[in-house]
Amino acid sequence: MALDRIRLADFRNHAATRLEGAGRFNLLIGPNGAGKTNVLEALSLLAPGRGLRRAQLSDIPREGAHGGFAVGADLVSGVTPVRIGTALRADNPGRRIVQASGAPLPATRLAEWLSVTWLTPAMDRLFTDSAGGRRRFLDRMVLALRPDHAAHSTRYDKALRERNRLMGGDARPDAGWLDALEKEMAEAGALIAQGRAETVARLAEAIAAVPDGPFAQPELRVEPAAPADAGELVELWRAGRAADRGAGRTLAGPHRDDLSVTMAGTGRAAAECSTGEQKAMLIAITLAHAELAAGSRPLVLLLDEVAAHLDPVRRAVLYERLAATGAQIWMTGTETEPFASLPERPAAWRVTSGEAVPL
Amino acid sequence: MASQDPRGNEIERLASSLARLPGLGPRSARRAVLWLVKRRDTALVDLLASLTAVQESLVECQVCGNVDTSDPCHVCADPRRDQRSICVVEDVADLWALDRAKLYTGRYHVLGGRLSALDGVGPEDLAIGSLLARVEEGGIDEVVLAMNATLEGQTTAHYIAERLEERPVRVTQLAHGLPVGGELDYMDEGTLAQALRARRPVG
Numbered sequence: 001m002a003l004d005r006i007r008l009a010d011f012r013n014h015a016a017t018r019l020e021g022a023g024r025f026n027l028l029i030g031p032n033g034a035g036k037t038n039v040l041e042a043l044s045l046l047a048p049g050r051g052l053r054r055a056q057l058s059d060i061p062r063e064g065a066h067g068g069f070a071v072g073a074d075l076v077s078g079v080t081p082v083r084i085g086t087a088l089r090a091d092n093p094g095r096r097i098v099q100a101s102g103a104p105l106p107a108t109r110l111a112e113w114l115s116v117t118w119l120t121p122a123m124d125r126l127f128t129d130s131a132g133g134r135r136r137f138l139d140r141m142v143l144a145l146r147p148d149h150a151a152h153s154t155r156y157d158k159a160l161r162e163r164n165r166l167m168g169g170d171a172r173p174d175a176g177w178l179d180a181l182e183k184e185m186a187e188a189g190a191l192i193a194q195g196r197a198e199t200v201a202r203l204a205e206a207i208a209a210v211p212d213g214p215f216a217q218p219e220l221r222v223e224p225a226a227p228a229d230a231g232e233l234v235e236l237w238r239a240g241r242a243a244d245r246g247a248g249r250t251l252a253g254p255h256r257d258d259l260s261v262t263m264a265g266t267g268r269a270a271a272e273c274s275t276g277e278q279k280a281m282l283i284a285i286t287l288a289h290a291e292l293a294a295g296s297r298p299l300v301l302l303l304d305e306v307a308a309h310l311d312p313v314r315r316a317v318l319y320e321r322l323a324a325t326g327a328q329i330w331m332t333g334t335e336t337e338p339f340a341s342l343p344e345r346p347a348a349w350r351v352t353s354g355e356a357v358p359l
Numbered sequence: 360m361a362s363q364d365p366r367g368n369e370i371e372r373l374a375s376s377l378a379r380l381p382g383l384g385p386r387s388a389r390r391a392v393l394w395l396v397k398r399r400d401t402a403l404v405d406l407l408a409s410l411t412a413v414q415e416s417l418v419e420c421q422v423c424g425n426v427d428t429s430d431p432c433h434v435c436a437d438p439r440r441d442q443r444s445i446c447v448v449e450d451v452a453d454l455w456a457l458d459r460a461k462l463y464t465g466r467y468h469v470l471g472g473r474l475s476a477l478d479g480v481g482p483e484d485l486a487i488g489s490l491l492a493r494v495e496e497g498g499i500d501e502v503v504l505a506m507n508a509t510l511e512g513q514t515t516a517h518y519i520a521e522r523l524e525e526r527p528v529r530v531t532q533l534a535h536g537l538p539v540g541g542e543l544d545y546m547d548e549g550t551l552a553q554a555l556r557a558r559r560p561v562g
Contacts, residue, residue, distance in 0.1 A: 151549030158510045165476035174482055177474060180517035184510060191552075 002114060002298040002328035003043065004081070005074040010065035012038035013354035021358065023347040024323070027339055028332045029359065030351035036332040039351065040118065040302040042071040043330060045086050045096070047116035048108045052302060057088050057096055062354075066090050075113055077298050084113060111297075115144075117290035118302035119283060124309075127270035127278055131223075131258040138222070138259040142199040144293035149195045156188035160250055163237075168248035178241065186233035189254045193228035196257065206288040213317050216273065217264035218281035225256035261285070279309040283318060291325055299327035306331060307338040316341040370396065422493075424469030424486050426451050434458065434466055441465040443500040447490060447519060449473050449507060457505060465503070468493065473511040474518060487519060494526050504532045 006019040013035045019026075028036040037052075041060075044052040061069045067090035074081035084100045086107070098107045126137055142149045163181045166173040200220045207218060226236055236252060237244075244250050261270040261281060270281055283306065290299055301322070307315055315338060322329050323343045333339065336359070339346060348359040370392060378388035395403045413428065420432035427433055434440065434454075444465030448454050454467045470485040493499065502523060506512035520530050536554030537546065546554075 147548035148552040151547075151552070155510050159514070162476040162510070162514070169476070176518050176521050177476075177482060177514075179521055180474070180514045183517045184514050 002075065002077070002300050003046070003073040004076050005072075006039075006043070007070070007072045008039065008042050009070040010062040011042050011069045011071060012060060012062060014038060014042075014356075015062060015065070015354060017354065017356050019349060019356055021347055022328070023345075024328060025319075025339075025342050025344060025346035026328070026330045027336065027346045027348040027359075028330065028351050028356070029334070029336055029348060031334060034351045035354045035356075036351045037120070037304050038354075039356070040304055040330055040332065043073070043300065044116055044118055044302055045071055046073060046084055046110060046114065046300075048111050052118040052120055052304070058093055061088060061090075067093060075298065082113065084110065086110075114298045114300060115290070115294035116300045116302065117286060117293070118304065119286045119306060120304040121308075123282060124275070124279065126282060127261060127273075131256070134259040135255075135257055138196055138199070138257075141203070141289050141293075142195045144289070145199050145202070146195045149192065152188045152191040152195070156185055156192055156254065159185040159188065160253070160255060163244075164249045167241075167244045167250065173241075173245070179238075182234050182237045185237065185253070186230040189226070189233050190228055190230040192254045193222075193224065193226070193257070196222050196254075197228060200259070202292055203285065203288050206292055207284055210284070210288070210321070214313050215284065215317050215321075216277040216280040218270065218284050219262045219264045219267075220285065221260045221262075223258040223260040224254070225258070226253045228254075276309045276311065276314070279306070280314060280318075287321060287325060290327065294327070299325065301325070301327045301329050303329065303331045305333065307333055312341065319343055423454075423467045424451070424471060424489075425454055425467060439464075443498060444503065445490070445493060445499055445501070446503040446505050448505050449512060449515070453505065453507075463503070465501075470515065473506065473509075474515045475511045482518065485515070487522065490519070491522060491526075494523065494528055499528050501529045501531060504530065506532075508535050 004022040008014040008017040028039055030036050041051050041053050061067050068088045070087035072085035075084050082101055086096050086098045088096045098105055098110055126134060159181050200222050204220050227233055240252055262268060263273055263277060270278055290301060310318060319342050349356040350359050374388045374392045377383055377391055378385045416428035418430045420427055420430050420435055422431045422435040425432040425434060441464045445468050446463055446465055447468045449470050449472060451469055454469055457463055468490045472480050472485055474480060504516040504519060506516040516532055523530050534557060536557050
């Protein structure tokens with residue numbers, strides 16, 4: 001069990017919305033633009049970060065309100081629920097504040113309480129869009145499993161910017177300076193590559209453990225753009241200096257890695273699969289990762305419009321898998337019909353113009 | 360309007376100068392000025408004399424780059440210091456921080472910054488040539504690289520280590536990892552990872 005007695009105040013189009021009696025499966029039903037995804041976004045802010053829209057905080061407060069917002073929920077696990085919440089105050093609009101049991105704490109520490117994962121229609125283009133989008137998707141998954149990944153990425157990116165500046169400058173770059181930068185890049189780059197490889201291996205293992213079914217199974221592989229060994233990286237960059245100087249930037253390295261996804265059995269690239277198959281594979285990856293990342297914490301899954309692209313058979317399989325995760329599930333839809341095959345009775349609300357009424 | 364300010368121009372000017380000092384700010388500066396004004400015959404005179412003395416005698420040490428009132432500085436001139444060891448730091452502040460701890464007995468070398476392509480600081484902007492010259496002169500056994508654990512600091516350390524490679528000196532670097540008295544439970548993952556990578560045999 002996870003979140004209940006949820007309250008949204010001045011959050012997007014919700015002036016004062018309460019959701020009580022949440023269960024394992026929770027449905028938000030309503031027409032487009034009613035504010036269903038806004039509820040999911042509010043719940044996504046009960047985790048560190050910028051939430052499922054990656055929104056600017058200043059965009060969130062309800063128009064016509066005083067310029068702040070608040071989200072609160074009971075985290076029900078164990079005997080006594082813990083009240084957690086996040087808010088933006090109009091007099092300090094740059095930083096959201098976070099509380100647990102009435103005491104303030106840094107937003108990053110929300111992750112100690114629960115793990116929140118989401119899947120939105122915006123992620124549907126993951127397989128067809130640029131390698132950069134897939135790399136960021138992969139790195140977010142690595143970060144959830146290996147928190148030191150952020151430090152290595154920051155260090156690598158900074159060293160890369162330094163090297164690119166030297167490569168793009170008018171003067172011939174100092175060879176010793178390049179040696180020094182490449183050493184730093186190689187150390188961080190090798191750790192980044194290791195983190196990616198390890199995460200993909202763990203995901204593949206988790207996905208393989210799921211029984212075969214009508215669901216398209218993804219096969220994941222890192223498409224490395226460079227070796228994962230620090231010594232080999234140093235050699236690569238040293239040998240590539242002339243070409244990099246010509247291009248004015250660093251052409252090869254872990255910053256060009258890609259995540260390759262193919263459909264198991266057929267070996268077809270995900271980008272060439274049908275929309276429904278792509279959705280199924282994205283769901284499989286997200287579920288496998290969410291379970292790995294949550295560990296022993298309560299897991300909340302926010303699934304925006306997931307039922308849309310799936311046929312009834314695959315929907316039923318998805319619901320069974322969701323039930324098996326033990327997570328609390330929040331789903332949105334324009335009607336209740338696609339949710340008829342849920343394995344247990346869901347809690348449901350009808351959402352219209354920023355108000356939620358139990359169904 | 361300015362003329363309605365209760366303080367005269369000169370006092371206001373002093374407050375505004377003090378306010379610029381690191382860590383002070385306008386409110387603390389006003390408090391300091393008021394304190395000095397009340398002690399104009401003792402503390403103010405003393406401060407004035409100290410400031411003038413420093414202003415007149417301030418020099419950069421031609422050996423190590425330290426800022427002091429004598430050249431060579433009191434560290435370089437101290438005969439009890441180990442002449443065979445040089446500790447390289449980015450800034451004078453780092454030299455002072457290390458020397459306050461009174462743990463290092465050798466002498467120093469201040470680079471005057473760190474390599475940063477984005478900030479436009481290259482090897483020729485740092486006191487690297489003079490460091491190499493000191494090593495060339497001979498009589499140095501060890502160069503301790505005490506750069507900050509930032510990307511720029513470590514890049515600078517790699518760069519200097521490479522320039523010293525052919526020279527007959529031992530080049531060492533400060534360790535990175537757990538701070539003394541640190542509890543694992545409160546350590547960020549980056550620090551823990553670094554400490555784990557840099558683990559070493561016991562005894």
